[in-house]
Amino acid sequence: MRSFITLIELHGLPLVFLCVLLEQGGLPLPAYPVLLVAAALSAATLGGPLQVLAVAAVAALLADLAWYLAGRRYGSRVLRTVCRLSLSPDSCVRQTQSLYTRWGAPSLSFAKFVPGFASLATALAGSTRTPLGSFLLFDGMGALLWAGVAVLLGVTFRNAIDEVVGVIADLGRWGTLLVLSLLAVYVLTRWWKRRLLLRELRMARIGVAELAALLAGPAPPLVLDVRPPEQQRSGRIPGAVPVDLDACDAPAGLAAGREVVIYCACPNEASAAVVARRLQRQGLARVRPLYGGIDAWIAAGQRLES
Incomplete structure (x- = not known):
């Protein structure tokens, strides 16, 4: 010393x-x-x-x-x-x-x-x-x-x-x-x-191509946007529902078997995975983060809505 x-x-x-x-x-x-x-x-x-x-x-x-x-x-x-x-x-x-x-x-x-x-x-x-x-x-x-x-x-x-x-x-x-x-x-x-x-x-992710196909199908998943409001203004995945990251509970009226996809704009889909794990504890089995988040969606040429 x-x-x-x-x-x-x-x-x-x-x-x-x-x-x-x-x-x-x-x-x-x-x-x-x-x-x-x-x-x-x-x-x-x-x-x-x-x-x-x-x-x-x-x-x-x-x-x-x-x-x-x-x-x-x-x-x-x-x-x-x-x-x-x-x-x-x-x-x-x-x-x-x-x-x-x-x-x-x-x-x-x-x-x-x-x-x-x-x-x-x-x-x-x-x-x-x-x-x-x-x-x-x-x-x-x-x-x-x-x-x-x-x-x-x-x-x-x-x-x-x-x-x-x-x-x-x-x-x-x-x-x-x-x-x-x-x-x-x-x-x-x-x-x-x-x-x-x-x-x-650590949980299963969903890719951009699979999500786009599901959104175009007869039973589209519920998509949740957990980005901060400032980032959501730049555009969302079509049909996505903005939610409060800190107060995210299972959406009211959600069908038991409906799939839920969550995305963010953070590395490793960290925020989306945290919310997905929280919803799983509330009884939702089919919950997955979007691999790559909003950046992967944009990079794949998919459209956004305001």
């Missing part, structure tokens, strides 16, 4: 830059503890906390810019990659796309304080063609605010942080083991939440 403190004292700024860059790039590494310790140690030097703030903000902005450019070039494929890499299940479900659709680029100024939202928000900014200037302005504000809170806490509570670090350092190898154990618990907890989500989403 003492060697770690010495490493921060000797190479604090490069270490802060690396930790923040990796965390904001998508790796499950908590950079805030390093920021707090670096800020506390830098308080003894003139301008030290400002240097930590600047380095952390630049690293966060560079990582976000990489996600932005990837989203701008590869679109929804990058969003699916974010979901595969992320250990936060809520980064792929519900509020993330809704928040960015509702607030646009200004949401980047607080995205880092919403669990699982930061990487997806920057990729969404690119895929929705948010102007680069607006992205840099609001994301830069968000990076400064996020890093500033850590630096402020580190400087304000530097004496307490020094005492905690000193105690851990005095424990020697046991202190190092304690820190590594806490890090392992953090990563494993988030991994387990992701595993539970993926198990929740």
